[in-house]
Amino acid sequence: MAFLIDQIRAAWTDKQTNVVMFSATAIALYGYDQGMMSMINTNHDYLSTMNIASTSPLVGIIVSVYYLGCAVGAVLFSKLADRYGRKKSIFLSLASAALGNLIMFLAGLGYRRGAIGVMFIGRVVMGLGVGGIDSVIPTYSSELSDDDARGKALAQEFQSNIFGLVMAFAINLAVTRALGKENQWAWRIPIVVMQVYPVLLMGFVERLPESPRWFVYNGREEDAKEALKDIYGDEGDDKFEELMSAHEKERENGDSVSYLDMVTPGHAQFHPTVIVIMGQINQALTGYGAVSVYGPQIFELLGFSIFMSEDLTLANYISYFGLMTFAWLLIDAMGRRKLLINGSIFLTSCFLAMAICGGLAIHANQLHIPGIIPGIIGTITLFIATGSFGIGWLATVWLVPTEIYPTTARAQGTAISVIVWGIANFAITLLTPIMFNNLSYFIFLVFAVTNAIAGVWTWIYLPESGGRSFEDNQQFFIEAKEAGSWRVTKVCGGEFGIMKYPDPEQNGEVLVDAERVPLLRRVEDQLPSIE
Structure with a gap:
């Protein structure tokens, strides 16, 4: 109980x-x-x-x-x-x-x-x-x-x-x-x-919590930091750096x-x-x-x-x-x-x-x-x-x-x-x-x-x-435009036709073709952990 x-x-x-x-x-x-x-x-x-x-x-x-x-x-x-x-x-x-x-x-x-x-x-x-x-x-x-x-x-x-x-x-x-x-x-x-x-x-x-991405998009970086700490605890600072980096890339493609x-x-x-x-x-x-x-x-x-x-x-x-x-x-x-x-x-x-x-x-x-x-x-x-x-x-x-x-x-x-x-x-x-x-x-x-x-x-x-x-995921559409085709098999050698999954042999730090990881292992990873 x-x-x-x-x-x-x-x-x-x-x-x-x-x-x-x-x-x-x-x-x-x-x-x-x-x-x-x-x-x-x-x-x-x-x-x-x-x-x-x-x-x-x-x-x-x-x-x-x-x-x-x-x-x-x-x-x-x-x-x-x-x-x-x-x-x-x-x-x-x-x-x-x-x-x-x-x-x-x-x-x-x-x-x-x-x-x-x-x-x-x-x-x-x-x-x-x-x-x-x-x-x-x-x-x-x-x-x-x-x-x-x-x-x-x-x-x-x-x-x-x-x-x-x-x-x-x-x-x-x-x-x-x-x-x-x-x-x-x-x-x-x-x-x-x-x-x-x-x-x-x-x-x-x-x-x-409010969406940290919405805070960053609206120029409220401090609020985004607080929201991320509220959500992720000690990992909040790292998440903020990742979010700011992604936001800067998006800004290069236009704001609205x-x-x-x-x-x-x-x-x-x-x-x-x-x-x-x-x-x-x-x-x-x-x-x-x-x-x-x-x-x-x-x-x-x-x-x-x-x-x-x-x-x-x-x-x-x-x-x-x-x-x-x-x-x-x-x-x-x-x-x-x-x-x-x-x-x-x-x-x-x-x-x-x-x-x-x-x-x-x-x-x-x-x-x-x-x-x-x-x-x-x-x-x-x-x-x-x-x-x-x-x-x-x-x-x-x-x-x-x-x-x-x-x-x-x-x-x-x-x-x-x-x-x-x-x-x-x-x-x-x-x-x-x-x-x-x-x-x-x-x-x-x-x-x-x-x-x-x-x-x-x-x-x-x-x-x-x-x-x-x-x-x-946004990169797929850039590559599709360059390839002149919307067919998944024609873009990036068909890479986006497969699922990517964290490689358990490398502590999940590298994404590999999901077929290289047994399905049972992938399903087990989705189950809630009991600590």
Whole structure:
């Protein structure tokens, strides 16, 4: 017991642990919304209050407009993060999410006329806040993590995102079973419970250190020194010298980068911006935004009843949360490219299998086979696909933009990532109900093809950014310009197609090809040490 208390006390006082725990809880807001809306969409009182039919396109529009709010919030709060600091921007993002959540809770409470308009406003305002969180938190967390632990930190945060998803769906399922789909509190309670996240986090922001990189970029070297000592203790002075050296190199490349610069062909930041944009488009093409929001409908396509589909959806989310542990164990051990490419291979295979299972389940009577068999096989396959997405794609595409930009463009780059994510998921969540109604189980075939496309693009164009410093990763784009090619195999002899890892034979002071270090050893290095 004393050991456990000491560990908790150490975690409470360690600033890096504080950052990871705070960031993880904040990212959980995104997951909570997905789990929350998946069952609210089927609540009869909710549909009646909003005066819409269950098959109306407005059901999908209410869900998807949130993502447009996220896109706008990413730009707004990333600008605030650059001007006033990461902490202030995070606080205001949380306040916006809390306000939006409150507006959603009040939509139609005691009235019906105009309820849908209030719900739209709430979804957009909450989207603004969550978009800010999704753009600023990964940047902030990455700037306070070591080069060989950035992936682990962000993957742990996104595991918390899945915890939010599980928590929301479980609460939703419990109150729906207890109160019934005709009761308004079956959909209002899950909304108001979400308020716990932003309110508690706003009270915790003051404990966090500000980003030393932001201090240096704004000419506040003494504040940066103090922040680094607060975070790293005795190593703070060495970290400060490294940070100042990196800052001087960045200054040689110019002090400011606009959003227009980043999407202008020929500009130094255009190439990394295309990488970021395609990463988010490819993540949307995996189809898992749709699976998260419309989980019960997926299981209904596999032949299960409504109640069983809801139970299986919760089980799938719980499995999702557990399997995310492999994401933070592997992301800094195998690298970004391998996880993404292998994730696409698994997802393509799984969706092909699910298309077959869906077809067999629907036509089981004509084929004289028990419908439960393809349903069971399809369910197992979906569980595998969900884990493959979580390990390979969930956190990785959010990590890349925090690693490949200079400080002058990092907030904008992460914001662009959220903008594209918002627009892409707006389209996917809007179109998914339409595809359910018109394509039936052929929707799985569509996702199989899009996953294959995502994997091929990643293999050709995505450089491996794991195990390298921010400055090393920026060198790839300089070399690519000189080589006249964006193909990873054509730049630096294909060096950026492999993961770099500290060589244990040289006390980790030299980076080598990760394949020279056994995977088991690399995974063990990611496990927390017990002293």
